[in-house]
Amino acid sequence: MALFGNCFLLKPNFLSLTFSSSSSFVVLNTSKASTTTMSLCTTFAPQIPAHFRRRPFSSLPSKPLFSLHPKASNADPKGATFSSFSANELSLHVGFLGLGIMGSPMAQNLIKAGCDVTVWNRTKSKCDPLLSLGAKYKASPEEVASSCDITFAMLADPESAVDVACGKHGAANGLSPEKGYVDISTVDGPTSKSISRHIKATGALFLEAPVSGSKKPAEDGQLIFLTAGDRPLYEKAAPFLDIMGKSRFYLGEVGNGAAMKLVVNMIMGSMMASFSEGLLLSEKVGLDPSVLIEVISQGAISAPMFSMKGPSMVQALYPTAFPLKHQQKDLRLALGLAESVSQPTPIAAAANEQYKVAKSHGLGDKDFSAVMEAVRTKMEAAAED
Ligand SMILES: NC(=O)C1=CN([C@@H]2O[C@H](COP(=O)(O)OP(=O)(O)OC[C@H]3O[C@@H](n4cnc5c(N)ncnc54)[C@H](OP(=O)(O)O)[C@@H]3O)[C@@H](O)[C@H]2O)C=CC1
Numbered sequence: 001m002a003l004f005g006n007c008f009l010l011k012p013n014f015l016s017l018t019f020s021s022s023s024s025f026v027v028l029n030t031s032k033a034s035t036t037t038m039s040l041c042t043t044f045a046p047q048i049p050a051h052f053r054r055r056p057f058s059s060l061p062s063k064p065l066f067s068l069h070p071k072a073s074n075a076d077p078k079g080a081t082f083s084s085f086s087a088n089e090l091s092l093h094v095g096f097l098g099l100g101i102m103g104s105p106m107a108q109n110l111i112k113a114g115c116d117v118t119v120w121n122r123t124k125s126k127c128d129p130l131l132s133l134g135a136k137y138k139a140s141p142e143e144v145a146s147s148c149d150i151t152f153a154m155l156a157d158p159e160s161a162v163d164v165a166c167g168k169h170g171a172a173n174g175l176s177p178e179k180g181y182v183d184i185s186t187v188d189g190p191t192s193k194s195i196s197r198h199i200k201a202t203g204a205l206f207l208e209a210p211v212s213g214s215k216k217p218a219e220d221g222q223l224i225f226l227t228a229g230d231r232p233l234y235e236k237a238a239p240f241l242d243i244m245g246k247s248r249f250y251l252g253e254v255g256n257g258a259a260m261k262l263v264v265n266m267i268m269g270s271m272m273a274s275f276s277e278g279l280l281l282s283e284k285v286g287l288d289p290s291v292l293i294e295v296i297s298q299g300a301i302s303a304p305m306f307s308m309k310g311p312s313m314v315q316a317l318y319p320t321a322f323p324l325k326h327q328q329k330d331l332r333l334a335l336g337l338a339e340s341v342s343q344p345t346p347i348a349a350a351a352n353e354q355y356k357v358a359k360s361h362g363l364g365d366k367d368f369s370a371v372m373e374a375v376r377t378k379m380e381a382a383a384e385d
């Protein structure tokens with residue numbers, strides 16, 4: 001990487017970024033040679049008004065921005081063995097609160113890896129499949145937290161995350177020093193900070209750890225954890241995160257994990273709304289949307305999400321992996337995050353309106369790809385005008 005005046009030159013195959021697994025420093029790997037040079041250079045874009053131009057980077061950050069750890073186990077691809085974890089780590093008692101689409105397979109992977117897992121869910125019947133795999137049951141979050149060393153929570157939204165952590169018979173009542181609480185739910189930073197304060201008032205440690213990845217990655221132990229909070233708890237929970245996920249980022253102070261997750265999901269929600277518009281437009285102008293999906297899959301805007309969800313969207317089928325109501329919640333929270341720093345986000349705001357319409361049509365429990373039905377309704381209404 002070189003800086004030439006205003007130009008920031010990257011040789012993508014020559015320099016690859018890797019991240020040390022033992023420290024939080026970003027490492028530049030210069031081992032791969034290439035002649036390709038890509039430039040992000042303000043002087044190459046004189047038509048862009050100065051105040052919109054990208055400011056040149058003056059140097060690499062002097063402080064690490066985050067640390068990334070790839071999966072630290074030598075688990076086989078099916079998740080059958082986890083021999084890199086010591087008996088000591090796996091002997092910790094682990095609690096799991098919230099057994100929805102995500103929580104159930106995550107807890108199941110912990111049980112299958114040999115962990116001692118105690119579960120609780122508001123709707124008790126959802127515990128049954130896990131109990132038959134060997135999990136223990138407690139009747140409240142408080143009882144789970146008091147019987148476990150680390151308690152994970154995977155709840156629907158800020159309200160339920162607060163209630164389960166801080167409410168009557170909430171986890172905080174069962175916590176004490178030496179214990180830890182890891183909240184995996186997607187919530188906003190202020191909510192996460194408030195939960196953190198409650199948890200830490202008990203002497204226990206707190207980590208926020210929302211995930212990227214949906215139902216299938218949860219089943220396959222391939223989630224991406226976006227963690228922030230007490231570093232000692234991050235280290236203690238790492239073997240369990242590695243059972244449930246393929247990588248983990250440690251992002252510093254509580255709120256940073258939540259913010260990262262909301263930014264990712266803001267982009268995702270806008271992408272899906274835009275993809276829906278494209279599928280419907282292609283059909284309207286006489287193209288085969290299935291061919292559009294194939295064309296996209298071969299080009300620069302290819303994304304697993306389009307290839308995986310596109311074929312069922314074309315058939316107006318939306319089998320739920322990520323509920324639409326949660327995507328709308330994330331857009332709402334992301335817009336709040338943007339507002340807190342006075343950043344305009346008109347694209348996300350427009351996408352959010354589509355999800356709100358879809359929700360009002362009773363599609364909240366369908367997959368978020370059902371936003372296409374809101375786009376379709378608008379298109380049909382416009383055709384009638
Ligand atoms: N599905 C996905 O692809 C992904 C989801 N997420 C996020 O993970 C979280 C969980 O998602 P997911 O598993 O899909 O959601 P689900 O709707 O399937 O599960 C939600 C869970 O929260 C519980 N819950 C809801 N309200 C309350 C309440 N008031 N008190 C106690 N428990 C409550 C539900 O209990 P009950 O069974 O009784 O209803 C259930 O266990 C959300 O924050 C979501 O945004 C993150 C990444 C991917």
Ligand SMILES: O=CCCC(=O)O
Nearest residue numbers: 186212213214265322
């Ligand atoms: O919050 C949901 C994220 C879904 C995904 O990352 O595929």
